[in-house]
Amino acid sequence: MAVSTIIGIDFGTTTSAVGVFQNGRVEVVPNRHGDMETPSVVAFTRDGIRLVGRRALEYSILHPESAAHRVKLELGGTWTFEHAHERHSAEEVASWVLNDLRESAEAHLGRKVSRAVLTVPAQFNLVQRTALAEAAERAGIEAVRMLNEPTAAALHYGFGHGEEHAFLVFDMGGGTLDVSVVEVGDGVVQTKGTGGDSNLGGANWDRRIADRLLAEFARQHGFRPNDRAALRRLEDAAEKAKIELSSAGSTAVSLPCLAVDGHRPVHLETTLTRTRLETMTQDLLLKCEQPVRQALDAPFGINDMAEVDRFILAGAATRMPMIARLARKLTRGREPQRAVGPYAVASGAALQGALIGGQLNEDLLLLDVMSLPLGIETGDERMCLVIDRDTTIPSRRSEVFTTVWDGQAVAQINVHQGRRSLARYNKKLAVLELALPPAPRGEPSIEVAFDIDANTVLHVSAKNLDTGETVSVRPDLRTAAHAALQRSDPDKAVVVREL
Ligand SMILES: Nc1ncnc2c1ncn2[C@@H]1O[C@H](COP(=O)(O)OP(=O)(O)OP(=O)(O)O)[C@@H](O)[C@H]1O
Ligand SMILES: [Mg+2]
Incomplete structure (x- = not known):
């Protein structure tokens, strides 16, 4: 008898991923471009064609008004995306991304998919959660379970480890920071405490850099570009510079023809060092500490960092070296683990799907919390x-x-x-x-x-x-x-x- 697969979906602020359980293990599903990650972006071309993912992201750089970004943060709210005199809710825009992910999973599995485990930031309230379930429903997906993102990461990481461990998962993505303390062992994965900041993520660093690039441009040319396309290019360059500075000590930013001065095209050319980036975002780093304290301060939780065996960095924004340094500081010098790959959340969700669907017969009890x-x-x-x-x-x-x-x-x-x-x-x-x-x-x-x-x-x-x-x-x-x-x-x- 063919069992219907319950896929795992990590619908992210900036990027999304899908996992499926097949042939006894979790596989992260490539999309039609062969990428394991799909940008959570939707855009409409001039002819009204809807683009999702990488192509939407590329298109949005020249046509920022045509695209919807970071829609995850708007779920359950009153935000709308207007295009061609039509208004679309966050749930609707999210459903287009989810639909694309479902299609990727179907192409990979070679059969229809109608059920999924969806992950959400632990700090999502019930309205945001039902909004995501509604978006899934519009995309033809029944949300059989909502799993907290750090819990999903811990499940992926802790699965198959017999001994007992306490993990602290520090998950910083594009828009949110989510921290959970999770105990794993003896067939039980139990979240003990959570903390978070729904307004702190990689994008905060991008905005800082973009502001600085803008100031630099103004210093060089005596005016600030203010059209949307120029600002979008600046933001894009800011994010690229940030990513570059995770591995390099300095990076060159070069944006030819960013604006026109009279009839003369003007360029932005500057360099940014990692040291400079770190000094100008010290306050953001400091803000990361509160959610960690919160997660260690839960009513029935693990209240001492000394009892945490592993500090796990999840979410791509934690690739900034300053975050690993923060982890060392908080654990009095221990090295954090980056073993959780970028797809840990989607993999954990797919594992949970396999457990619910009965494809994986393990005695595993997953105890999640309402944060x-x-x-x-x-x-x-x-x-x-x-x-x-x-x-x-x-x-x-x-x-x-x-x-x-x-x-x-x-x-x-x-x-x-x-x-x-x-x-x-x-x-x-x-x-x-x-x-x-x-x-x-x-x-x-x-x-x-x-x-x-x-x-x-x-x-x-x-x-x-x-x-x-x-x-x-x-x-x-x-x-x-x-x-x-x-x-x-x-x-x-x-x-x-x-x-
Ligand atoms: N090498 C890198 N160094 C620093 N930041 C990076 C790097 N690679 C990606 N990022 C940043 O990580 C963020 C995206 O992380 P991720 O894909 O984990 O987020 P997400 O899952 O979309 O968001 P969320 O989990 O908040 O919904 C972006 O801000 C991106 O710029
Ligand atoms: Mg994420």
């Missing part, structure tokens, strides 16, 4: 946590609340996710309203239960323990969009019921 805490807003506008950060999933937790006012007719349950203590700064996922029979304040007992499955799908219910009446919701993209428009009503507020 960001979940809770509801109480009368003082604070976040009352129902599920703490880094809780192993699946998980079900509940808390009992009561009313704030005499005769309060409705209890409003505002569901939020995030680390901030004031609820309004966290992502609002859904709003539930439970009608109440007249009672003095503080009398009713309203049990709010959060149920989160292995797929990080949440169900929230509110039950009046006196009458048994229950309302429930499964927060997703739509409920979150709706909730965002709804203001919390102080007349319907709830507080924790002290027992």
Whole structure:
């Protein structure tokens, strides 16, 4: 009997990769150009032809307005990409990339594919996760599991290692930094703590360099180019220079005809050294430390770097030598491991797919976590946590609340996710309203239960323990969009019921 393959997809901010499990091992799938990585870029040509991947990236350099980049960071938000008077959501643009990846996997396997394990940054909230699942669905892919990216990398790395190890995975890609502490051994891969910065990645370094190149151009020529194509070329040159400086001590940047001064074409020519790059991005390096501390500070985690056996660098941005230096500093001089290849995340996802699909019969228990805490807003506008950060999933937790006012007719349950203590700064996922029979304040007992499955799908219910009446919701993209428009009503507020 042919088993349908569950592929593993690492949909990245800048590049994506697909893994499949075949002939007893994971294979990373080449795309139609023979590349193992596909740029997560979409562009439309003048004739309306849609390009995805490398060709889209190449086209976008001369026609920046025609392309959508870094769409992963926009999932679940209100961003749109406008082309030929049509607006496309982030989910739609992402679906074109995912579709391309699915086709590559099908060409490689020689059969149809309809299911995948998808990876997400550990710091993705539930709305971003459902947005990715929706994008996958539009691409004809059922997301059978959402796996945290560092957990996937650890799974790839730890698979087949019998002994017990604690890994710290430091995964910095184009747009995000994700840190996880993972324990591997004895058939269990368990994430113990996570931290991250969803706004810190290789692109931050690129922007710094681009700013400096711009300043250098202005110094040489007395004006700043401001058309999009010139700025796009600058950004592109900045990224190339950064990559070059990972192996070389200095690099020449040369951009002929970057702008015109009157009728005279003007060029940018300069050099950049690694030392200079490192000095001008010291603050970015410092920002990398906080997520590491966060991951080591989880409620049930490994709280001491001395207990971490291996510091693993994943994500291509960690090829900058300054990142390896940071790792040595944080571990008091130990050498980090770069054994995780660029495809570790996709490989881990494919392994998980094979485990779920039964192609791989191993007793392997994968315990992932929900990184960001979940809770509801109480009368003082604070976040009352129902599920703490880094809780192993699946998980079900509940808390009992009561009313704030005499005769309060409705209890409003505002569901939020995030680390901030004031609820309004966290992502609002859904709003539930439970009608109440007249009672003095503080009398009713309203049990709010959060149920989160292995797929990080949440169900929230509110039950009046006196009458048994229950309302429930499964927060997703739509409920979150709706909730965002709804203001919390102080007349319907709830507080924790002290027992
Ligand atoms: N040799 C190198 N030295 C430094 N940076 C590099 C090197 N090669 C690639 N990069 C940078 O790594 C980043 C892309 O990393 P990667 O492909 O791991 O990210 P991603 O998976 O697309 O992003 P994310 O995981 O954040 O969604 C880009 O910023 C790129 O410029
Ligand atoms: Mg990545």
